[in-house]
Amino acid sequence: MNIAQKLPIAKTFDLFRGTRNDNPQDWTSFGWEDPIHGSQVKGELIVIRPEGSSGSLSAGLWRTSPLAAGCRADGSSTVVYSAPVGDETVFILEGEAVITVKKTGKKHHIKAGDVMSHPKGLDVTWEISGPFLKKFWVIWDSPHAAKPADDLYVGNGTGEQNSWVPFEWDEPLHGPSKEGEIQVVRDVGATGTLMCGLWRTGMSSPVRNADGSSEVKYSSPLGDETALLLEGEAVLTVVQTGKQHHIKAGDIVGHPKNLDVLWSIKTPFLKKFWVITDADLPAT
Incomplete structure (x- = not known):
């Protein structure tokens, strides 16, 4: 019996590949519509995985710097964000930030090596220290209605x-x-x-x-x-x-x-x- 008879068929017959150090020429300004805060443009983005087998899935890198859109001259930035297009899960690669959950006022200090997962629709503010921050991100959504959440999920790569x-x-x-x-x-x-x-x-x-x-x-x-x-x-x-x-x-x-x-x-x-x-x- 061959593999196709034993295993449900994958929609894509290869892996998506990238690296945390992808070529700077591929970076573009990141803009989005936030239903709470309106049009936003902050930092730079690169997409490594544009799709998944189901739902809406994408993954890549995001960064801030003194030269990135929406950042101050020292590379710091304030980002208001409610994860409007889906749950966003990140691994911080460089830099640090304090993230405040607007609903509760709870603050999370995250730094390089930390993991954070942001439920869809939860309104937060990122206060990013200069001069740089870089994160690996995965954004995911499905057709099901979103369940409200009160906090972020936080861990560490260790x-x-x-x-x-x-x-x-x-x-x-x-x-x-x-x-x-x-x-x-x-x-x-x-x-x-x-x-x-x-x-x-x-x-x-x-x-x-x-x-x-x-x-x-x-x-x-x-x-x-x-x-x-x-x-x-x-x-x-x-x-x-x-x-x-x-x-x-x-x-x-x-x-x-x-x-x-x-x-x-x-x-x-x-x-x-x-x-x-x-x-x-x-x-x-």
Whole structure:
């Protein structure tokens, strides 16, 4: 039996690829219509993943600087933002900011290495320190009505020491699977399935080879996965086509739902920040 008979067909037969250091010539000013605050233009944007398998999914980078639209001469900026087009989940790559939730007045001080997930429609103000801020972002929305929220979800790329648990999942092509450890920062979206958190594998991996390398078969069955590799390197082979992608720390990978991929991990340790999205509501 071939793969197409065993596995639901992915809409895209390749991964989306980018890096946190994408070429500056690709940056453009970021403008949007905020239903609360009107027309806004702040910072610069680059899109790495323009679409997903369901709903509305995009991902890329955003930054501020002394030369970016809407920023002060020292690179600082004030951004009023209500995530109008969907839940936005970010990993701060450079800089720092204080984010205030207007509804409650609660403040969150975020800096490089922090994770933040912003529910759709929640009104906040970013006070960004100069001279630079850069974030990796994933924006997600589905046709379902949004659930109101009162706060942001906040975590850190290091992870909580005692919050790691074994990662187990049902792989449609390969059966029950277990590899690495996971911790979740956000487990529910405003409009559909949205989860984000950290995954790592290392010396204790049950499939680890003597040299520290390992292999993982993964088809992202729970939804589209968009990830930032934080540590390590791997070769990802798309099983349907044989195409290979060599990724390392700092790279961004968009994995379409149900695309069968072999992860050949080349380093004793690997860690990624991941966001999984799907239009179907989570099972209850």
